[in-house]
Amino acid sequence: MTTPKSVAGRLFTLLGVFSEQRPSANLSELSRCAGLALSTTHRLVSELVEWGALDRDADGRYHVGLRLWELAVLSPGSLGLRERAMPFLEDLYEVTHQNVQLAVRDGLEAVYVERISAHNAVNVVTRIGSRLPVHASGVGLAMLAHAPAEDQELALRSPMRRFTSKTITTPAALREKLAQVRRDGYVVSDAQIELITLSVAAPIRGADDTVVAAVSIVVPQDGVAVGTLVPAVRTAARGISRALGAPSAVRSPRRGAP
Amino acid sequence: MTTPKSVAGRLFTLLGVFSEQRPSANLSELSRCAGLALSTTHRLVSELVEWGALDRDADGRYHVGLRLWELAVLSPGSLGLRERAMPFLEDLYEVTHQNVQLAVRDGLEAVYVERISAHNAVNVVTRIGSRLPVHASGVGLAMLAHAPAEDQELALRSPMRRFTSKTITTPAALREKLAQVRRDGYVVSDAQIELITLSVAAPIRGADDTVVAAVSIVVPQDGVAVGTLVPAVRTAARGISRALGAPSAVRSPRRGAP
DNA sequence: GGATGGCCTTCCGATCAGTGGAAAGTCCAC
DNA sequence: GTGGACTTTCCACTGATCGGAAGGCCATCC
Numbered sequence: 092m093t094t095p096k097s098v099a100g101r102l103f104t105l106l107g108v109f110s111e112q113r114p115s116a117n118l119s120e121l122s123r124c125a126g127l128a129l130s131t132t133h134r135l136v137s138e139l140v141e142w143g144a145l146d147r148d149a150d151g152r153y154h155v156g157l158r159l160w161e162l163a164v165l166s167p168g169s170l171g172l173r174e175r176a177m178p179f180l181e182d183l184y185e186v187t188h189q190n191v192q193l194a195v196r197d198g199l200e201a202v203y204v205e206r207i208s209a210h211n212a213v214n215v216v217t218r219i220g221s222r223l224p225v226h227a228s229g230v231g232l233a234m235l236a237h238a239p240a241e242d243q244e245l246a247l248r249s250p251m252r253r254f255t256s257k258t259i260t261t262p263a264a265l266r267e268k269l270a271q272v273r274r275d276g277y278v279v280s281d282a283q284i285e286l287i288t289l290s291v292a293a294p295i296r297g298a299d300d301t302v303v304a305a306v307s308i309v310v311p312q313d314g315v316a317v318g319t320l321v322p323a324v325r326t327a328a329r330g331i332s333r334a335l336g337a338p339s340a341v342r343s344p345r346r347g348a349p
Numbered sequence: 350m351t352t353p354k355s356v357a358g359r360l361f362t363l364l365g366v367f368s369e370q371r372p373s374a375n376l377s378e379l380s381r382c383a384g385l386a387l388s389t390t391h392r393l394v395s396e397l398v399e400w401g402a403l404d405r406d407a408d409g410r411y412h413v414g415l416r417l418w419e420l421a422v423l424s425p426g427s428l429g430l431r432e433r434a435m436p437f438l439e440d441l442y443e444v445t446h447q448n449v450q451l452a453v454r455d456g457l458e459a460v461y462v463e464r465i466s467a468h469n470a471v472n473v474v475t476r477i478g479s480r481l482p483v484h485a486s487g488v489g490l491a492m493l494a495h496a497p498a499e500d501q502e503l504a505l506r507s508p509m510r511r512f513t514s515k516t517i518t519t520p521a522a523l524r525e526k527l528a529q530v531r532r533d534g535y536v537v538s539d540a541q542i543e544l545i546t547l548s549v550a551a552p553i554r555g556a557d558d559t560v561v562a563a564v565s566i567v568v569p570q571d572g573v574a575v576g577t578l579v580p581a582v583r584t585a586a587r588g589i590s591r592a593l594g595a596p597s598a599v600r601s602p603r604r605g606a607p
Numbered sequence: 608g609g610a611t612g613g614c615c616t617t618c619c620g621a622t623c624a625g626t627g628g629a630a631a632g633t634c635c636a637c
Numbered sequence: 638g639t640g641g642a643c644t645t646t647c648c649a650c651t652g653a654t655c656g657g658a659a660g661g662c663c664a665t666c667c
């Protein structure tokens with residue numbers, strides 16, 4: 092474990108100790124995992140607690156604090172987008188009763204910022220805040236297809252992790268898929284992450300008409316008519332784009348669609 | 350503005366510059382608002398960007414980064430709670446089509462961690478991540494009523510901000526309200542924040558049977574039968590408690606049924 | 608064109624905050 | 638009582654941090 096020289100780096104290392112697998116830790120644990128001296132850890136952690144980045148419970152264990160929420164919701168993927176998208180996600184959920192997801196792009200990863208799920212909906216691997224490579228997720232493909240050329244180039248050149256036998260892993264396949272997404276205006280991502288699920292995604296445009304997010308719906312592989320989902324997802328994506336002030340969604344350009 | 354002496358403090362000061370009113374800032378702005386030298390700001394901000402706490406857009410402006418999401422969702426109010434509560438919030442929304450909110454307590458404040466709202470629902474002041482004093486919000490009262498005695502004492506001794514003519518502001522009134530909440534098992538918070546709205550809230554218990562969160566529904570003052578909302582909110586709260594493993598919410602366990 | 612002002616970036620020496628070893632304190636289990 | 642795991646406090650040394658200063662970039666103004 093490389094110990095960063097700067098204090099800031101040490102703080103980040105400490106915060107990085109927390110994960111889904113280890114949502115809480117005691118002082119020694121933090122010290123060990125971060126590779127810092129106990130006394131140093133103690134002081135830094137105390138400062139983090141004082142500010143609210145961490146909380147300390149009755150057992151002396153540390154958790155991520157609620158103050159970080161206040162910051163996180165200020166991120167571009169959150170501010171405005173979530174608020175405005177929510178009602179449309181609601182609509183989509185109400186019609187389909189399946190998992191509905193909202194994601195933004197961070198480099199070559201799709202970050203899920205909202206998700207609506209029902210009791211009986213199919214279980215998916217993603218949670219809010221989690222990330223998936225753009226090449227392997229419906230939302231990722233929807234966003235990548237309309238990303239700046241340099242990002243697309245980078246994605247084509249980067250190794251693509253394989254999740255299932257159907258995962259796109261070659262530049263050629265990805266290139267073709269992206270072209271198809273641009274042509275159709277939506278993505279059907281078939282068993283790219285898990286063999287039993289399928290997702291339909293569509294891009295969301297912001298006020299400057301660039302694609303800033305994507306919405307998707309995840310359903311079980313069998314028993315759901317994909318054809319009926321596509322219009323619903325596209326409608327929601329369009330509604331959200333309009334709510335964000337996207338020019339192309341305000342007027343109604345009929346691009347070859349009936 | 351007092352300049353903190355520690356590096357950690359300076360980092361927090363920098364992050365604290367961002368707010369709902371100022372979701373992005375350039376370097377000089379950060380330097381000015383944080384009261385730090387330009388060169389210092391430059392170095393610290395660069396480190397924050399490197400780690401992902403901040404992002405820098407094409408115009409050279411800084412935003413809160415998406416990495417903070419990954420941390421924020423690990424907070425106790427998020428991890429597990431949101432995931433498990435969502436379906437029940439959905440149910441509540443679907444039945445009522447009003448604003449549904451989920452909150453946790455942080456000291457004497459209620460922090461909203463999830464909210465579902467419809468196109469036509471009444472507008473409320475709260476957003477995800479925002480805070481309200483416990484004495485003035487339905488969710489706050491629901492949580493405070495079952496909080497440790499010391500926290501209740503503290504709340505009774507602290508000054509209570511007045512939002513409207515109906516806001517609880519005296520220890521006596523608060524004490525009585527809390528007793529009522531404990532007796533009834535729910536809260537009707539009538540115009541305590543805004544005169545035109547009313548909320549019904551109920552406490553949610555965790556695996557250790559303590560109250561860890563609260564769910565509420567916010568409706569316009571007029572035209573909605575409160576009587577019909579109470580059972581719905583209580584049912585949802587109970588369902589979430591059960592999903593969290595709260596002993597008191599697990600009804601007569603049927604054992605042996607394979 | 609040259610001047611001006613705003614903003615960002617880099618450099619560098621003095622200084623002072625940060626580090627970590629060590630020791631003392633706390634708590635629990637055996 | 639003893640041992641062990643964890644936390645808290647102390648302190649002297651040191652090297653990371655700070656901020657002034659200088660330079661670069663890019664507008665806008667005269």
